[in-house]
Amino acid sequence: MFQPQIAVESLTKIYRVPQRPPGLAAAIASLFRRTTQDVPAVRDVSFTIASGEIVGLIGPNGAGKTTTLKLLSGLLHPTSGSARVADCTPWERRPEFLRRISMVLGNKSQMIWDIPPLDTFRVLGEIYAVPPAEYRATLDELVALLEMEELLTKPVRNFSLGERMKCELVAGLLHRPAVLFLDEPTLGLDVSMQTRLRRFVAEYNRRSGATVILTSHYMADVVALCPRVIVIHHGRLIYDGGLSRLAARLAPFKLLRVTLGEAEAEAEAEVEIEGAEVIERENGRLTLRVRRGNAPAVTAQVLQRLPVADLTVEDPPLEAVIDQIYQGDLTGFHNLSGLEAAR
Amino acid sequence: MTPLGTLNHRGGWALVKSTWTSWLQYRSFFFLLAFGWMLPPLIYLFVWSAAAGAGQVGGLNRGQFVGYYLILILVNQITYAQTNWTVGDVIRSGGLNSWLLRPMPPLYNVLSSELAGKVVYLAFVVPVAAALAVLLRPEVHPAPGGVPLAILATVLAWALRFFWGLWIALLAFWATRADALLAVQDALVFLLAGVVAPVPLLPAALRAVAAYLPFRYMVGFPVEIVTGQLHPAEIATGFALQVAWLAAALILARRVWRAGLRRYSAIGG
Amino acid sequence: MAASAQGDLAYRANFAISLLHSLLNLGAGVAGVLALPWSQVSAINGWDRRGLLALLGVYLVVSALRGLGLGPSLDALAGMDGEVWSGRLDFTLLRPVNTQFLASFRQWRLFTLTDLALGLGVIGAALAQPGEALTAGRLLAFVVALAAGMAILYAALLACAALTFWSPGFMFTWLFDGIFQMARYPVGIYPGWLRLALTWIVPVGLMTTVPAQALTGDLAPGLLIASTGLAFGLVLAASVFFRVALRQYASASS
Numbered sequence: 001m002f003q004p005q006i007a008v009e010s011l012t013k014i015y016r017v018p019q020r021p022p023g024l025a026a027a028i029a030s031l032f033r034r035t036t037q038d039v040p041a042v043r044d045v046s047f048t049i050a051s052g053e054i055v056g057l058i059g060p061n062g063a064g065k066t067t068t069l070k071l072l073s074g075l076l077h078p079t080s081g082s083a084r085v086a087d088c089t090p091w092e093r094r095p096e097f098l099r100r101i102s103m104v105l106g107n108k109s110q111m112i113w114d115i116p117p118l119d120t121f122r123v124l125g126e127i128y129a130v131p132p133a134e135y136r137a138t139l140d141e142l143v144a145l146l147e148m149e150e151l152l153t154k155p156v157r158n159f160s161l162g163e164r165m166k167c168e169l170v171a172g173l174l175h176r177p178a179v180l181f182l183d184e185p186t187l188g189l190d191v192s193m194q195t196r197l198r199r200f201v202a203e204y205n206r207r208s209g210a211t212v213i214l215t216s217h218y219m220a221d222v223v224a225l226c227p228r229v230i231v232i233h234h235g236r237l238i239y240d241g242g243l244s245r246l247a248a249r250l251a252p253f254k255l256l257r258v259t260l261g262e263a264e265a266e267a268e269a270e271v272e273i274e275g276a277e278v279i280e281r282e283n284g285r286l287t288l289r290v291r292r293g294n295a296p297a298v299t300a301q302v303l304q305r306l307p308v309a310d311l312t313v314e315d316p317p318l319e320a321v322i323d324q325i326y327q328g329d330l331t332g333f334h335n336l337s338g339l340e341a342a343r
Numbered sequence: 344m345t346p347l348g349t350l351n352h353r354g355g356w357a358l359v360k361s362t363w364t365s366w367l368q369y370r371s372f373f374f375l376l377a378f379g380w381m382l383p384p385l386i387y388l389f390v391w392s393a394a395a396g397a398g399q400v401g402g403l404n405r406g407q408f409v410g411y412y413l414i415l416i417l418v419n420q421i422t423y424a425q426t427n428w429t430v431g432d433v434i435r436s437g438g439l440n441s442w443l444l445r446p447m448p449p450l451y452n453v454l455s456s457e458l459a460g461k462v463v464y465l466a467f468v469v470p471v472a473a474a475l476a477v478l479l480r481p482e483v484h485p486a487p488g489g490v491p492l493a494i495l496a497t498v499l500a501w502a503l504r505f506f507w508g509l510w511i512a513l514l515a516f517w518a519t520r521a522d523a524l525l526a527v528q529d530a531l532v533f534l535l536a537g538v539v540a541p542v543p544l545l546p547a548a549l550r551a552v553a554a555y556l557p558f559r560y561m562v563g564f565p566v567e568i569v570t571g572q573l574h575p576a577e578i579a580t581g582f583a584l585q586v587a588w589l590a591a592a593l594i595l596a597r598r599v600w601r602a603g604l605r606r607y608s609a610i611g612g
Numbered sequence: 613m614a615a616s617a618q619g620d621l622a623y624r625a626n627f628a629i630s631l632l633h634s635l636l637n638l639g640a641g642v643a644g645v646l647a648l649p650w651s652q653v654s655a656i657n658g659w660d661r662r663g664l665l666a667l668l669g670v671y672l673v674v675s676a677l678r679g680l681g682l683g684p685s686l687d688a689l690a691g692m693d694g695e696v697w698s699g700r701l702d703f704t705l706l707r708p709v710n711t712q713f714l715a716s717f718r719q720w721r722l723f724t725l726t727d728l729a730l731g732l733g734v735i736g737a738a739l740a741q742p743g744e745a746l747t748a749g750r751l752l753a754f755v756v757a758l759a760a761g762m763a764i765l766y767a768a769l770l771a772c773a774a775l776t777f778w779s780p781g782f783m784f785t786w787l788f789d790g791i792f793q794m795a796r797y798p799v800g801i802y803p804g805w806l807r808l809a810l811t812w813i814v815p816v817g818l819m820t821t822v823p824a825q826a827l828t829g830d831l832a833p834g835l836l837i838a839s840t841g842l843a844f845g846l847v848l849a850a851s852v853f854f855r856v857a858l859r860q861y862a863s864a865s866s
Contacts, residue, residue, distance in 0.1 A: 015610060075440055077608045091608060095351075098446035110441050114365040123361045127354030127447050375783055382790040386797065393801045394656045 004048040004084075005179060005211045006072065011081035013042040013067050013235075041067040043235040044081070051178070054205050054212040056226030056243075058322060064235040065215045069181050072213070073103050086178045099128055102177035104168050106184030111156045117167045118152045121174055128175035135174065141207075142170045145200055162193035169200065173210075182214045186221055198224045219319040231325060247321040254295050255279075256288040258302055259310035273301050289316075355451035363459035373460070374467040380423060381416050381468065384538055388412035388479075391540070401544040406482030407570065411541055413472050413481050415566045419538075420468045421461065422501045422561055424508030427525050429456035431512040439607065457505060486571045492578060493569035496560075499585050504561040506592035513596070516603030531556070537563020543572050557588035657800045664798070665738035667824035670758070671796050672731030674819055678765060679724035735827065744829045753826040757836055760843035761819035767843070767850035768814070774850070774857035788814075795820040815842065 019035040042064045049055055057065050070076040072083060074090035074097065083090055088097035112120045125135040143149055146166045151159065156167060165185065172180065182201070186194040202225055205212050216222055222229060222243065229246060231239035239246055256276070261284075275294040280287035286306075290298045295313060302308060366373065391408040394400050403411065430453050433439055442449040485493070511524060533539060535553040542553045542563050553559045564581050567573050573581065659667075739746055772784035791814050799807045799817035810817040818839045825831035 070440075073444060075443055075608065093443065095446035098444060101444070103440075103444055108437070108441070112361055112365050114368050115361060119361050119364065123354070123357040126357035127351060127445055129351070129353060129446075371782065375787060379786055379790040382793050386794055389802050389806070390656070390797055 005051040005053075005086060006047075006049040006213075007084045008048070008072070009046050009082045011042055011045045011068070011071060011083055012040070012079045013064075013071060013076060014079045015039045015041055040235050042071065042078070042232075045232070045235075045237045046081075047230055047237060047240050049211060049213070051211055052205065052209040053228060054201070054214065054225050056222040056229040057213055057215045057232065058222060058229055058325065059232040060325065060327070063232045065232050066183065067235075068232060069103070069183055069213065069215065073101060073181055074098070099175060100178045101181065102172040102175070102179070103181040103183065104172040104185055106165070106187035109156075109164060109168060110171055111164065111167050113157050114155055116153045117156055117170070120156070120167075120171060124171055124174050130175050134176075138174055138176060139170070142173055142204075145203060146170065146196075162189050165189060165193070165197065169197070173204065176208065177210060179211045180213070182212060182216075184216055185214070186216060186218050194218065194220065201225055219322045222322065223318050233325070243318060247315065247318050250324060251316045251321045253289050253291050253316065255314045255316055256286075256290055256295070256299065256302065257310075257312045257314060258286040258288065258306065258308055260284045260286065261307040261309045273298055273305070276302075351447040351451065354445075354447045355455060358447075358451060358455040359458050362455045363462055366459050366463050370463065370466070373463045377420060377464045377467045378471075380420065381471070383533065384412050384415050384419060385475075387539060392479075401541070402572075403541070403544075403570075404482070406480060407484070409476075409479045410481030410483040411566060411570045411572075413476055413479070414483070414569060415537060415562065416472055417468060418497055418500065418565050419562050420464050421497060422504040423464075424504050425457065425460050426453065426505065426508040426512040429453055429460075429512075430509060431515040434513070434515040434603075434607075453509065483569065484571045485569045486575075489569050489571060493565045496565035496568055496582065496585065499582075499589060500561050500565055503557060503585060503589045503592055506589070506596045507557060507561070510592065510595040510599045513599045513603050516599075516606055532558045532562065535559055536561055537566060541567060541570075541572060543567065555584070557592070560585040560588055657798075659798050659800060662738055662741040662743045663824065663828045663830070665741065666735060666827045667798055667820055668796065669731050669733075669735030669738055670761075670820045670824045670827070672727055672734060673758070674731075674761060674765065674795075674823075676724045676728035676731055677762060678769075680728065739827065746827065750826060750829055753831060753836055754823055757823040757826045757831070757839060760836075760840045761823055763843040763847050764815050764839075765819050767846035768816075770847075770850040770854050774854040777857040777860065792816050792819075798824065815846075818842065 015038070016036045017039050019037050045064075045068065057068060059065050067076065071078055072085055072090055074093045077091035086097060086100040088094055088100070090097065090101075110120075111117060112123070121139060125132075130138070143152065146169065148163070148166050148170075151163055151166070156164065159167070169185075185201075186197055189197070198221060201212060201214075204210065212225075214221065214225060226243060228241065229239070229243050230237060231246070239249070273288065276288040276290045276298045278286060279289050288298065288302070299311065299313065302311065388409060388411075391400065391403075391412070392405045395403065395405045395408055398404065400408075433442070433452075439449070442452050511528065514524065535542070535545075535549070535556055536558040537553075539545075542550060542559050545553060553563075560581070564585060568578055568581075655661075656664075768788055769785065772788050775784045776782070791810075794802070794810060795816040798821045799810050800821070802810065807817070822831065822835060822839050826836065
């Protein structure tokens with residue numbers, strides 16, 4: 001019987017937020033009577049994740065991603081609904097559960113600041129009761145993968161952000177968790193470090209079979225690592241499936257990149273093609289956005305009316321699509337709600 | 344999970360050692376803190392010495408006052424509560440999540456800071472108190488058996504002050520700032536725990552209050568034992584009250600922790 | 613004021629407790645300085661009840677004035693929250709209580725005004741005690757001595773702030789605060805070597821003892837003149853020191 005690593009059923013979390021209206025009178029009144037407001041953060045979310053998957057959790061700020069992560073890691077308990085992670089209910093916070101999970105945060109460090117990372121690792125090894133042989137083996141493997149041998153004996157306070165992030169990853173993985181939560185792991189890192197970390201996560205997942213849930217505002221992270229994404233918006237799960245299919249759903253158009261012949265560069269000034277929207281024009285190169293269905297017709301028109309030197313038809317970049325989600329523009333989702341929650 | 348849930352001694356002990364190593368690097372900072380805490384008792388050492396002059400006040404001569412206050416400085420440092428910072432600030436800054444994710448009772452994190460801190464502070468206070476003793480010539484006349492009793496009372500005093508400070512620091516789950524409450528507490532300790540004057544020398548009304556409140560049992564009580572200011576009957580009732588307050592502090596700490604954690608995991612950290 | 617009062621109310625529990633703390637602290641200060649040694653002795657090193665009450669009043673007034681005017685801005689500059697400190701390491705776990713108590717400067721001011729009133733009240737109570745009456749000359753001497761004392765306090769705090777630029781992380785103000793506590797009592801109380809140190813090296817003695825002596829009529833004119841002269845000199849020296857430190861910090865951090 002297939003047993004998912006993570007099973008979430010109708011998970012709901014409603015925060016009760018105290019109201020603090022402005023004005024002196026209201027402030028005095030609030031001394032005596034507390035008024036609260038219900039803010040739903042996560043609404044009726046359900047999904048299952050199999051062992052070894054890498055899933056991206058994406059959505060605009062305030063959509064409920066962090067709350068979902070906190071619920072799955074046991075830091076919060078839900079208003080209603082259930083969840084099983086690694087065979088345990090997270091918010092019971094049993095030690096065996098805590099030993100099976102790990103959370104790495106992009107903006108908070110669990111390294112002890114003034115001593116070399118090796119010392120913090122040793123402490124964590126003790127806290128998680130990792131047998132010495134296994135500790136050595138895991139540490140060596142992680143350090144080799146991350147290429148950080150020379151960092152082990154220097155105090156953490158002198159490290160760059162990227163080096164600190166490497167330490168965080170080692171710290172989070174020393175006890176070989178079955179489930180790894182990564183919350184904005186590449187935050188603030190330069191591009192090359194981001195790439196290296198992504199490669200590390202992919203490789204680690206491949207080698208260890210750990211389940212990874214990733215949230216990130218860098219779409220490159222999601223695109224590179226997550227074959228599957230779960231989109232949360234206003235607390236609701238509105239999409240759960242492959243990334244490319246999401247893009248197709250959300251942005252049902254294609255991009256036509258047209259390079260004009262040199263002699264006719266002025267012709268671009270007056271181009272207007274039905275069914276196409278010019279979104280870029282520069283140095284004799286045009287970019288047109290076209291609905292999928294219209295692509296052949298528009299292509300024909302362009303070839304007919306313009307002095308084309310080169311033409312390509314592309315899918316829109318995923319970043320743009322996901323950016324759309326983050327802007328909160330989910331017009332493409334109206335026909336998805338309620339029906340497309342499953343893969 | 345209760346604070347004393349599944350025990351993880353290995354982890355706790357490893358954490359103590361690494362915290363201590365880390366904090367030792369900032370000795371001068373800690374030593375300065377310890378110096379600041381040492382000054383109020385020191386001031387009263389001088390005041391009472393001058394008051395006693397060549398004679399006696401309240402049954403103690405100059406040398407005995409010096410002895411009382413030097414030992415008070417030591418006991419005060421051993422029992423001083425840092426929990427507002429090691430717990431309260433952690434809760435306020437969101438660092439509690441880190442503790443909650445580990446398979447170790449969160450109390451161990453607090454205890455590791457406590458032990459590490461005490462080691463570093465005492466590394467300053469003990470030599471300084473010893474030097475002051477050479478300079479100021481104290482006189483200490485403990486009753487027979489007074490010293491081991493005083494040591495026991497000191498251990499209990501540490502536990503009392505620690506758990507009392509813990510439940511107050513845990514109010515951070517509700518109030519964004521509990522500093523004023525701590526300042527009130529400090530003022531009460533200042534007045535009633537034997538700093539301004541040894542409790543037996545307080546005016547009758549204050550003495551009665553001080554005998555029943557917990558503050559005296561956090562600092563002054565062990566010092567009174569070792570300086571021979573108490574009859575055996577007084578020592579016995581003193582211990583009884585100390586243990587009673589310790590029990591109360593333990594219960595309070597446990598209740599507040601549970602309630603606080605329930606709230607924390609309901610409204611999010 | 614309305615905005616700061618509202619700011620207080622928003623921290624409901626903290627406000628109530630702050631009030632309690634203010635009252636309790638004042639009560640403890642009064643009781644601590646006043647009532648206790650007196651239950652057993654009638655004079656310490658030549659200082660009687662009247663004199664010590666006056667000194668307590670002066671101490672409270674000086675502390676309150678410091679809190680109202682000088683304290684917050686200098687503390688902010690030199691204190692743990694100052695930019696000089698931040699970034700070096702996260703000591704949020706380890707701050708001394710007094711810095712943290714500064715929830716807001718305006719809230720602080722509200723309560724220090726109360727302290728000032730109480731200090732003046734205590735002085736009044738001291739003068740009401742049997743003893744020589746207050747003359748205009750003594751009052752004038754008191755004002756001059758107090759001004760000199762405040763000036764020396766200012767110089768000391770300025771020097772602490774300057775030193776923080778050179779050695780951020782070393783809490784000079786905290787150190788000074790501890791020593792300042794010694795000014796609760798007349799310098800005559802302390803043994804000779806300490807008395808000298810507190811008068812001429814870290815002149816906290818001049819901040820409270822001299823003005824109190826002016827009130828009770830025990831002030832030697834020479835001491836008043838010396839105190840005033842020292843005040844001028846120290847303020848000058850501290851200002852120069854501060855400017856030098858500021859220049860060095862500004863050039864170093866660019």
